[in-house]
Amino acid sequence: MTTRLSHDDYLAALDRSASQIAELTARLDPTADVPTCPGWSVRDLIAHLGGVHGWARGIVAGGSPKGPRPEPEGELAEWYADQARQLLDALRATEPDTETWTFSSERTAGFWFRRKAHETEMHRIDLLLTAGGAPAYDEALAADAVTEVLEVMLPRMQGKDPVAVTAPIRFVSGDTGDEWVVRPASEPGVVDYTHSTTDDAGQTDAAAPVEVTVTAPASDLATGLWGRTPYVLWSIDGDRDVLDTLMRSTITP
Known part of the structure; x- marks a missing residue:
């Protein structure tokens, strides 16, 4: 028995969460505090998440975990949406069983399908709470x-x-x-x-x-x-x- 979803389901979840994050980022004050991430503003959270999207994209493409993380440029929501799109494109172009670096015993690209879906969903919840909404994670x-x-x-x-x-x-x-x-x-x-x-x-x-x-x-x-x-x-x-x-x-x- 397992709770694991299909790789397509993880991609769909990542796509949904990233789209909502871009929408929330466009609405929120970038200097607003994120209560569930003490010490972070909205801009800090988006810089982190977009940077990690770019970092993971490089790893999926065969790069080193020591590779650079992109930093925000221009309008914050647009920059984030672009980083998410590039990550999704890279994952869709990669077979899940492709060998790659991870920080787990699972050493395939499939790890990143799952990890990025969860990380993005959790940060979507951070922004929902920042906006005064209630957390709602797909069952x-x-x-x-x-x-x-x-x-x-x-x-x-x-x-x-x-x-x-x-x-x-x-x-x-x-x-x-x-x-x-x-x-x-x-x-x-x-x-x-x-x-x-x-x-x-x-x-x-x-x-x-x-x-x-x-x-x-x-x-x-x-x-x-x-x-x-x-x-x-x-x-x-x-x-x-x-x-x-x-x-x-x-x-x-």
């Missing part, structure tokens, strides 16, 4: 964002030490039926987890005992793990200290 994409945190981000951020999971934790997506059970692991940077989905009878494959279960819509789980929305709003059943230990550690960049 299927949000479920995969949870898996990506466990597969990619948590091992990356805690790679030198055992991950801050002191007892088994179950994450339940109430709207998609996905469940993740995360267990302690003694090896640094290893996340021991299993994923399952609710079957037609309303049961799940993740029957192992846990110390705490959290339940929320997939969007709230994803944005909570990324620190965009308060995880204390999740429904929490069990030992909160176990959950707090993980959530107060460095989970994502």
